Structures are given as structure tokens and as C-alpha cells.
Ligand SMILES: Nc1ncnc2c1ncn2[C@@H]1O[C@H](COP(=O)(O)OP(=O)(O)OP(=O)(O)O)[C@@H](O)[C@H]1O
């Protein structure tokens with residue numbers, strides 16, 4: 001019982017803070033919009049309205065990938081920010097509470113996913129209005145499941161790094177060596193079928209590739225390169241692994 | 256019955272031994288003080304008891320549970336007011352309290368009345384809806400204290416709870432802490448630099464230095480250990496040799512025409528001293544304070560020695576406490 005109210009407490013905190021930083025939400029949409037409008041239109045104008053025979057323009061084609069990018073940046077940083085909690089000792093107040101570390105971990109994941117979900121909803125609305133996204137009730141539901149799995153994975157990944165790091169100095173390293181590779185090697189911006197073998201190998205071992213693949217299949221009707229069952233298996237496996245490692249890292253966390 | 260028991264409790268950070276084989280037994284309902292200079296190991300001790308730091312060696316039990324094996328059960332029985340800020344800047348004071356109540360499993364049925372009560376206590380009712388970003392250091396401190404009281408734990412750890420508070424608020428809080436201890440039977444472990452605070456509040460005080468207990472007893476007993484009252488005389492040309500012969504005079508010191516000594520039953524013996532010492536300009540006798548005790552046990556010098564140590568920690572303490580008087 002107290003674990004549940006604790007979970008609610010942690011979510012409540014993240015949500016309150018989120019509602020007070022609406023400017024952050026708006027600015028978190030600026031980057032994806034630049035990709036879609038400038039990069040998408042710029043490269044798209046050279047590629048024509050029917051990108052590699054998918055029936056979609058280039059902007060539309062990369063839309064699922066840009067959604068994934070938004071989650072990557074937002075959720076990973078959300079997780080990393082527990083370093084700030086460590087600094088102001090707010091974390092101590094939480095850690096000395098009669099809550100299991102696992103509950104604390106899930107409270108954070110829940111809070112971060114809520115924040116991310118709101119951002120993604122806004123982006124999705126823009127996609128329907130301006131970027132040629134058509135959704136049915138079914139494809140919307142599938143999109144939500146896929147995005148939720150990704151958010152849980154990436155918030156957890158951020159929390160793992162946050163639990164291990166002791167200062168903000170590592171932020172830049174995480175961006176360079178984690179976020180960018182996960183994004184660029186996910187096929188978010190290009191089809192993965194005709195890649196040279198060495199590059200394909202990197203894409204294939206990147207769990208985020210399967211999210212992009214599934215999202216593109218669900219939202220745009222483009223056949224999944226790895227096959228949807230494989231995509232879902234990888235996504236669920238990745239989420240489970242991150243959650244398990246994350247709650248383990250939390251239990252072991254020192255401060 | 257002992258609610259906290261430690262056995263050779265030890266914490267090492269690399270080579271530094273912050274807490275050195277501590278043996279404590281704290282009774283239920285008692286207000287227990289840990290008095291010691293900066294770096295003595297007070298916070299480290301509390302952190303181990305609250306399961307925030309694993310001990311390097313030895314063991315400790317809180318409310319009957321081992322801090323290592325039953326950390327979760329220990330945490331269910333304790334509250335902690337940290338030395339450093341630990342509230343969320345982006346939330347209001349009241350929201351921070353609410354969050355705490357949720358996390359610590361407070362009965363939520365009359366939560367609003369409970370929050371109102373603790374807010375009134377620390378005089379923050381009119382600031383409760385302001386984000387804590389805009390709180391002063393003292394206001395933040397008061398809110399965190401209110402928060403620690405909110406869930407009425409069996410054992411409450413207060414790490415320098417009144418540091419940086421104005422005298423009025425401090426008195427307020429002392430009163431409340433006392434009340435909490437007598438009415439709710441909460442056991443309170445408090446660390447402090449303020450002698451007055453330890454003297455006023457604590458049933459027993461442990462003086463801790465370099466991670467070791469230098470003395471442990473009731474404030475009264477500790478003070479009587481010093482050998483009676485402190486007598487201070489202003490004398491032009493003191494005849495020290497004559498005074499020194501008196502059996503009941505201890506810790507005789509002389510500096511710039513000021514003679515200090517300690518003795519039992521000063522009202523009985525003072526006459527004789529005054530006769531022997533010479534032309535006395537003024538007399539001052541006082542009961543020893545915990546400050547005297549503190550210096551006695553933590554200073555590098557014992558009081559028997561005549562020349563005072565230069566610039567040591569005890570000296571600085573002495574000067575600052577004199578200035579505060
Ligand atoms: N995490 C840590 N890593 C290394 N050394 C530490 C750590 N925490 C405390 N210490 C050291 O342990 C000793 C005791 O520190 P502690 O914080 O317990 O002192 P304290 O009695 O609470 O002092 P203060 O009155 O300044 O709060 C100090 O020498 C401190 O430098």
C-alpha cells in the first residue's frame with residue numbers, strides 16, 4: 001500500500017515540475033521540427049514526392065524516426081537528471097523513505113514517461129496536421145505501445161547512467177557516445193535494406209532500429225524490414241533488460 | 256529498553272576512520288545528543304543508523320532491526336532531518352510536505368490538518384504556497400523540520416536542526432521537540448554545535464571527537480565532572496601560591512590579572528579564597544556550562560595545564576562562545 005502511494009508521490013513530483021516548465025516542452029519540440037521542416041524539406045525536394053517508392057514524401061518517411069529521436073533526447077536526459085537530485089540531497093529524502101529502491105526506480109520511470117508522452121502527443125498532432133501522417137484507431141494504439149516501450153527503455157537507460165555518474169561532467173560523453181549512435185544507427189533517416197554490410201551490422205545490433213522499423217510499418221504502412229514479430233520481441237526484450245538493470249543499479253546506488 | 260544499540264560501529268573512508276568502534280545504547284523516549292566539532296563523525300554516525308551508509312565494521316540495531324540486514328524495516332521506523340537542504344525547489348512548501356506524507360505512509364485521511372499544524376508550528380503558514388526556490392535558508396530549514404515531524408516516527412534523527420535559525424525560532428522548536436518526546440514518546444537523536452541546545456534538550460549527551468566518544472552522561476553529570484563551580488576573580492597582584500595550597504581549588508589559572516579556578520561549594524569557600532588572594536576588584540562565580548565540558552574533553556589540552564594552546568579548535572570555540580555572550 002505505501003509502495004503504491006510512494007509511486008504516486010514520485011510521479012506527482014515529476015508531473016508538477018513538468019507543468020511548471022512548459023517552456024521546456026515547447027523547446028523540446030523545436031529540434032524535431034527543425035529536422036522535419038528544414039532537413040526533411042531540404043533533402044526531400046531533391047528526392048521527390050515518392051521517396052524510394054514508399055508513396056511517402058521524405059519528411060513523412062523520417063517522421064517516425066524523428067519521434068524516436070525526441071524520445072531519445074528527452075527521456076535519456078530525464079534519467080540523467082537524478083544527478084541534480086543527488087546534488088541537492090532531495091534524493092536522500094527519497095532514499096530514507098520506507099520505499100523499496102525498485103519502487104523509487106519505477107516512480108521515476110513513470111514520471112519520465114508521462115513527460116515524454118505529452119511531448120510525443122504534441123508532436124503527433126503536428127504530424128497529422130502538417131507532415132502527412134494518417135492514423136487509424138488501431139495504428140494509433142500500436143504507436144502508443146511502441147513509444148511507451150521505447151520510453152520505458154530509454155528513461156531506464158538514463159537512470160542507469162545517472163545512478164552510476166557522480167557529476168554532470170559525463171553528460172557530454174553520454175550525448176556523443178550513447179544518444180547520437182543510437183539515433184544515427186537506427187535507420188531513422190534512411191532505409192536500412194541497401195546498406196553496406198558493415199553499417200548494416202551496426203544498425204542490426206542497435207535495439208532502437210527495431211522501434212523505428214515497427215513505427216514506420218505501423219504509421220506509414222511501409223513493410224517492416226526485420227518483420228514486426230522480431231521488432232516487438234526486441235523492443236520488449238530491450239525494455240525488460242533496461243528495467244531490470246536499472247532497478248539493480250538503483251539498489252546499488254551510492255551517493 | 257534500548258531502541259538503538261551499536262556495537263563497535265565503524266566507518267572508514269579510504270584511510271580516514273570517520274567513526275571509530277562506537278558503542279551506544281539509547282533508550283526509548285530519550286532525547287540523545289551528539290556533540291562534537293566539525294568532522295567529528297556525527298553525520299556519518301546518523302547516516303549509518305538510518306541505513307544511508309553501510310558500516311565498514313561492527314553493527315547497529317534500530318528499533319530492534321539490524322541496519323544491514325533489515326534496512327527496510329529500520330527505515331519504516333525512522334525520520335531524518337538532514338543537515339543539508341533536501342527539499343525540492345520547484346515545489347511549494349506545502350507540496351513538499353504532501354510528497355513526504357505520501358512517501359512515508361502517513362495516514363492521508365486528515366493530512367490537511369496535520370500539514371496545517373506543522374506549518375503553524377514553524378511559522379510558515381503564509382509562505383506555504385510559495386515555491387521553495389524563494390525561501391531563505393532559515394525558512395527552508397524550518398520547513399524541513401516540519402516535514403520530519405509530519406510522519407511521527409518512533410526514532411527521529413535531527414542533524415543540526417537549528418543551524419542558522421534565529422533565537423526565537425530555535426526556542427520554538429526546542430519546545431516542540433520536548434513536547435514530541437514527552438507526549439508521543441518519540442526517541443530523538445540530535446547532533447549539534449550549540450551547547451545551550453544540548454543542555455536544554457538532551458537527557459543524555461555524548462561528546463564525540465575523531466569518531467570516538469570522549470564522554471557520555473546527562474548534562475548535569477558532565478558538568479559536575481568538571482569539579483564544581485567556575486570562579487573568576489579580577490586581582491591586581493594575585494598571591495597564587497597561597498591559593499594553590501587550598502585543597503578544594505582546582506584548575507587554577509592566571510592571565511592578565513584574571514584568576515580562574517573551579518571548586519565545589521563556592522559559596523562556602525569563597526570567603527577564604529578572597530582573604531588569601533589579595534586585592535580583589537570583582538568576583539564572578541558561575542555554574543559550569545556544557546561549553547566548559549566540551550572544551551575539557553575535546554581540547555588538545557587538559558585543563559590542569561597552565562598555558563593555553565594557541566589557535567587550536569578549542570581556542571576558536573572558546574573565543575566565539577565568549578563573543579556570543
Ligand atoms: N562520503 C565521504 N567520503 C569521504 N570522507 C567522508 C565522507 N563523508 C564524511 N567524510 C569524512 O568523515 C569525517 C566525518 O564527517 P561527518 O560528516 O560525519 O562529520 P560531522 O561530525 O557531521 O561534522 P559537521 O559538524 O561538520 O557536520 C570527516 O573527516 C569527513 O571529511
Ligand SMILES: [Mg+2]
Nearest residue numbers: 297298338414
Ligand atoms: Mg554533520
